[in-house]
Amino acid sequence: MVQYQSLDSSFAALSDATRRGVLEQLVQSDASITQLADRFGMTLTGMKKHVSVLEQAGLVATRKVGRVRTCRLGARTLADEAAWIERYRRLWDERFNALDTIVEELKQQEEADGRETGD
Amino acid sequence: MDAKLATDPADIKNGTTTERSSDRELVVTRTFNGPVHLIFKAWTTPELLMRWWAPESFGIDLVGCEVDARTGGRYRFVFDVPGQPEPVAFIGKYLEVTPPTRLVWTNEETEDGSVTTATFEEKDGTTRLVLRDLYPSKDALDAALAAESTGGWTEQFDQLDVVLASAE
Numbered sequence: 001m002v003q004y005q006s007l008d009s010s011f012a013a014l015s016d017a018t019r020r021g022v023l024e025q026l027v028q029s030d031a032s033i034t035q036l037a038d039r040f041g042m043t044l045t046g047m048k049k050h051v052s053v054l055e056q057a058g059l060v061a062t063r064k065v066g067r068v069r070t071c072r073l074g075a076r077t078l079a080d081e082a083a084w085i086e087r088y089r090r091l092w093d094e095r096f097n098a099l100d101t102i103v104e105e106l107k108q109q110e111e112a113d114g115r116e117t118g119d
Numbered sequence: 120m121d122a123k124l125a126t127d128p129a130d131i132k133n134g135t136t137t138e139r140s141s142d143r144e145l146v147v148t149r150t151f152n153g154p155v156h157l158i159f160k161a162w163t164t165p166e167l168l169m170r171w172w173a174p175e176s177f178g179i180d181l182v183g184c185e186v187d188a189r190t191g192g193r194y195r196f197v198f199d200v201p202g203q204p205e206p207v208a209f210i211g212k213y214l215e216v217t218p219p220t221r222l223v224w225t226n227e228e229t230e231d232g233s234v235t236t237a238t239f240e241e242k243d244g245t246t247r248l249v250l251r252d253l254y255p256s257k258d259a260l261d262a263a264l265a266a267e268s269t270g271g272w273t274e275q276f277d278q279l280d281v282v283l284a285s286a287e
Contacts, residue, residue: 107157
């Protein structure tokens with residue numbers, strides 16, 4: 001099951017240059033931990049730790065086949081979260097634009113009523 | 120006189136902003152060109168709500184709107200959504216109604232629904248809205264935002280998204 005984490009854990013995961021590099025690499029193609037360790041000149045253990053942080057933030061998903069653990073981009077990325085929040089903003093913005101029209105009508109109505117009663 | 124200062128208030132862009140203010144909360148802000156009592160009226164009168172809560176651009180019809188805008192009162196919005204066999208209902212309770220400055224309501228269409236607090240503040244004939252959507256947990260908010268969620272709001276958002284995209 002995919003776990004959705006907060007933006008905070010994403011930022012924490014992305015605060016490290018190696019981890020950002022790993023994500024960039026995984027945008028190009030999936031890679032094993034060994035391949036990533038080689039590419040970034042790290043020990044397997046070190047790379048495993050980085051991948052684990054990325055995995056916990058939901059940014060990377062891993063799958064073990066035989067003795068090889070393959071990494072790919074996770075179900076959630078920062079761009080996803082931004083897109084979701086933008087969608088939420090758009091929902092309200094559409095509503096509020098319609099509400100503007102109603103508020104304008106109510107204002108005019110109130111002014112007209114005020115004139116009728118001689119206020 | 121500086122022409123920029125003479126801008127008609129109606130021309131000022133009252134942009135809607137949204138941010139995730141914490142693990143559990145989304146905040147929406149907006150300014151309306153009208154006094155607070157009119158804004159509050161538009162938020163609490165069914166005939167008016169029906170005209171803006173699901174604007175035409177959404178492509179869905181708000182077919183029912185029952186609003187008992189008193190503390191402890193309930194509301195029920197019913198939508199016809201294209202492609203959905205059954206109408207979709209949004210239900211909840213007003214936890215606080217303080218005219219014309221504050222509305223608090225629950226969203227009960229899902230178990231992990233948020234509590235929404237809307238505050239209205241008038242200044243120089245305009246009204247500033249701050250709307251806070253507080254979820255019971257981080258997971259609940261994540262799920263509500265995620266497309267994979269089965270939550271009613273999210274499904275609704277997705278459908279709205281499709282409709283909005285086709286309208287653009």
